[in-house]
Structure formats: structure tokens, C-alpha cells
Amino acid sequence: MAQARSVLAGCLLLVCAAPALADSAPEIARILSLGPWPAPAARDPSNRASGRPEAIALGERLFFSPRLSGAGGLLCASCHEPWRGYTDGRPRAFGLAFVDRNTPTLTNVRLNRWFGWDGANDNLWSQSIRPMLDPREMNSSPEKIAALVRGDPSLSGDYEKAFREKPPANDEAVLAGIGKALAAYQETLSTGRTPFDDFRDALARGDAKTDYPAQAQRGLKIFAGKGGCMSCHAGPNFSDGAFHRAGVESKRQDGEPDRGREDGVRKLLSNRFNLLGPYNDDPGRGTADRTRMAAGEADVAGAFRTPGLRNVALSAPYFHDGSAASLCEATQRHPAGAALSAEERSDLAAFLATLTETGSKVPVPDVSPCR
Numbered sequence: 001m002a003q004a005r006s007v008l009a010g011c012l013l014l015v016c017a018a019p020a021l022a023d024s025a026p027e028i029a030r031i032l033s034l035g036p037w038p039a040p041a042a043r044d045p046s047n048r049a050s051g052r053p054e055a056i057a058l059g060e061r062l063f064f065s066p067r068l069s070g071a072g073g074l075l076c077a078s079c080h081e082p083w084r085g086y087t088d089g090r091p092r093a094f095g096l097a098f099v100d101r102n103t104p105t106l107t108n109v110r111l112n113r114w115f116g117w118d119g120a121n122d123n124l125w126s127q128s129i130r131p132m133l134d135p136r137e138m139n140s141s142p143e144k145i146a147a148l149v150r151g152d153p154s155l156s157g158d159y160e161k162a163f164r165e166k167p168p169a170n171d172e173a174v175l176a177g178i179g180k181a182l183a184a185y186q187e188t189l190s191t192g193r194t195p196f197d198d199f200r201d202a203l204a205r206g207d208a209k210t211d212y213p214a215q216a217q218r219g220l221k222i223f224a225g226k227g228g229c230m231s232c233h234a235g236p237n238f239s240d241g242a243f244h245r246a247g248v249e250s251k252r253q254d255g256e257p258d259r260g261r262e263d264g265v266r267k268l269l270s271n272r273f274n275l276l277g278p279y280n281d282d283p284g285r286g287t288a289d290r291t292r293m294a295a296g297e298a299d300v301a302g303a304f305r306t307p308g309l310r311n312v313a314l315s316a317p318y319f320h321d322g323s324a325a326s327l328c329e330a331t332q333r334h335p336a337g338a339a340l341s342a343e344e345r346s347d348l349a350a351f352l353a354t355l356t357e358t359g360s361k362v363p364v365p366d367v368s369p370c371r
Contacts, residue, residue, distance in 0.1 A: 028203065030224045035200045037193055037236050039111060046123050048163070048281040049180040050187060055162035059185025062178060067148055068132055070139035071096060076131070076182065079103045085314035085362050086189060091322025095137035100252040102322035105315045108308055110187040111237045113290065117304045117320040118264025119243060122291045123280075124186060125179035126273035132175075145178055146171035172272070176279040191310045192357035196220070199354075212354070219351025222344055229348075238309035238355065245302050247335040250321035258321070261300035269295055313353045314362045327352055328370035345370040 049055035062068060063076045079093050080086040086106040088094075093103040101117050109115070115127035131137040132145065149155050149167050159167050159174075162181055167174050199212040223229045234240045243261040250258045268274055268291065275288035282288070304320045312318075317325050324330040327349040331340065340348065346369045353367045
């Protein structure tokens with residue numbers, strides 16, 4: 001109890017030094033809950049290749065190879081470009097044709113429980129398989145990918161190093177392995193610390209750290225309070241991992257309404273690569289508990305997974321349909337931003353820009369005042 005009073009006293013001292021930040025213990029507690037960072041690393045029990053250096057190396061090789069695509073010329077990095085923060089900068093992704101939704105970033109993807117905007121995949125390796133088979137994206141097949149791996153001595157050798165066995169005779173099993181190697185690589189795509197993290201940790205220590213911009217402090221106060229942002233964007237990755245209606249309705253390429261999670265659950269339960277299927281490496285299958293529960297989800301039409309916000313300034317355009325071109329536009333169109341003034345949205349955008357990792361190799365765009 002005495003220690004808690006000491007921390008709070010230090011926090012309140014900091015508030016006196018920077019009155020824009022927070023004026024109540026609950027608000028300070030909410031801010032502290034947005035860290036610490038980085039999040040602890042953990043292996044994926046459903047993927048026996050998770051964390052193996054040989055699998056990571058194979059996954060990186062495949063991520064930048066065009067040979068996984070049916071037509072050739074397309075690679076995972078075609079849509080997830082490292083220099084764009086592992087997005088593509090388009091409102092909606094384009095492979096062999098336009099698809100229905102915006103390309104989400106792959107940074108910090110290891111922290112997700114559901115994958116894709118609609119959660120149609122319950123593990124990262126299954127999500128890695130999906131674009132390879134989609135006719136609008138890479139348009140490949142289990143047979144083509146398995147033949148590629150078995151027929152290339154270098155690839156088959158790398159596969160054997162990663163999985164400690166030769167590529168199996170079952171084409172689908174080889175495809176599952178390739179997905180797992182890709183996932184092992186993507187698990188390494190974590191963002192570094194940010195100016196916000198330094199400020200948050202100083203707040204936790206009770207230090208009077210004053211080099212965090214005043215506008216960002218005002219935006220943080222809005223984020224943790226009036227804006228209601230933390231009802232969805234919670235925790236160190238700024239996401240609760242759940243599905244919510246963002247108030248942004250859109251249509252698929254076929255002209256039908258995008259029903260989000262409702263369609264995602266249907267796809268999830270029919271997917272042979274889900275955690276209920278034969279390729280889950282988790283001996284106890286505890287990883288599949290939430291997948292079983294997904295069948296009973298209700299009232300999910302038009303709901304989409306909450307994206308994390310780290311490096312968000314680098315991943316425009318925003319929302320599942322890419323319909324918001326800037327942070328200002330995103331905060332204006334989001335239900336939480338409806339009651340905010342242009343000045344408050346400018347402050348909020350300034351705070352979001354401080355979630356960019358320090359020393360990022362991707363240029364951080366200027367955050368202009370919102371109108």
C-alpha cells in the first residue's frame with residue numbers, strides 16, 4: 001500500500017509538471033496499462049516451427065520469393081512492403097485483382113489471436129496460407145507449392161532443417177509447413193520502442209520527463225479519457241483483439257455489403273487449417289478452445305477486428321476498406337471522434353504519431369492540423 005502511494009505521489013508530481021497529461025489516478029492507471037513495451041516473446045504452441053532459427057530463415061526466404069504464386073511475379077512482400085511498414089499504401093489490396101479490404105500491417109502480428117479483418121483465421125500460419133490460395137491474390141495451390149518444395153533441392157533441404165523431417169508426401173501437409181515457416185518469420189516483425197513508451201515508463205517511475213510534446217500529452221489525455229479510444233485500443237499493442245463496429249460500412253468487390261466477422265466465422269469453421277483441424281501442433285489442443293466458441297458468436301455482422309496502433313502513422317490509409325486517407329480523417333470518421341473538435345483531433349493525431357518506433361527507417365509523415 002505504501003509503495004502504491006509512493007508511485008501515485010510521483011505520478012501526481014509529474015502531472016503538476018505537465019498539467020495537460022492527467023488529473024486523476026484512474027486516468028493515470030489507464031495510461032500505464034498501455035505498457036510496458038516490448039511485449040514478452042512467446043512461441044506459438046500450434047506451430048512446431050515457431051521460434052526455430054532454421055524456420056525463420058526459410059520463412060524469410062519464402063516471404064520475398066515470387067515462386068509461391070501461381071502466375072509468378074507476386075510475393076508476400078508485394079502487399080506487405082517493409083519500407084511501407086509492411087503494408088502497401090493502397091485503400092484495398094491488389095494481387096492479381098483487387099480484393100475486398102485494406103492490407104493490414106504485419107508488425108506485431110504475433111500478438112494477435114484472430115487474423116484478418118474478419119478473423120477468418122485463428123492462427124498465423126493459416127493466415128499465411130490464405131493469400132497463396134486466393135485466386136485474386138497469388139492464385140496458387142497445394143499441389144504447385146508442394147511440387148516446388150520437393151523439386152528444389154535447396155528448398156527441400158531448408159524445409160528439412162526447419163522441420164527436422166523431409167517434405168511429406170501429402171501436398172496439404174507441405175503447404176501447412178510452408179505456412180508455419182512464413183509465420184515463424186512474421187513473428188519476428190516487432191516494432192521498437194517509441195517516444196510514448198519512454199514517457200509512459202517515466203510516468204510509472206514518477207520521473208518528471210518533460211521532453212514529450214505538450215500536444216501529444218493533450219492527445220494522450222483525450223485517448224485515455226474523453227475520446228473513449230481505450231474501449232477498443234487497449235493494452236501495450238493498443239488493441240483488445242476483439243471485433244467491433246467502427247461505424248464504417250463498405251461493400252465487397254462484388255457489390256454486396258461486407259459483413260465482416262459474420263463471414264469470417266463461416267470461413268473459419270470451414271477451413272481445414274484452423275486449430276480444430278489436423279495440422280495444429282498443440283498436443284493439448286487448448287489453443288482451439290476459442291475457435292470452438294466462435295461458432296456461437298452473435299451480433300457480429302459488420303464487426304471488424306481492432307487493429308493495433310503502434311506505427312499507425314506509417315500505415316495509411318485506414319479502416320478495413322482503406323477509406324480514411326489520414327489520421328485526421330480516421331479520427332473524424334470514427335464514432336469515438338464524433339464529439340471531438342478539430343483541435344482535439346489534431347492533438348489526438350499528434351499523440352498517435354508518437355507511437356512510431358524511434359529511429360524508424362520508414363519516413364513519418366507530417367501530422368497537419370485537422371480541420
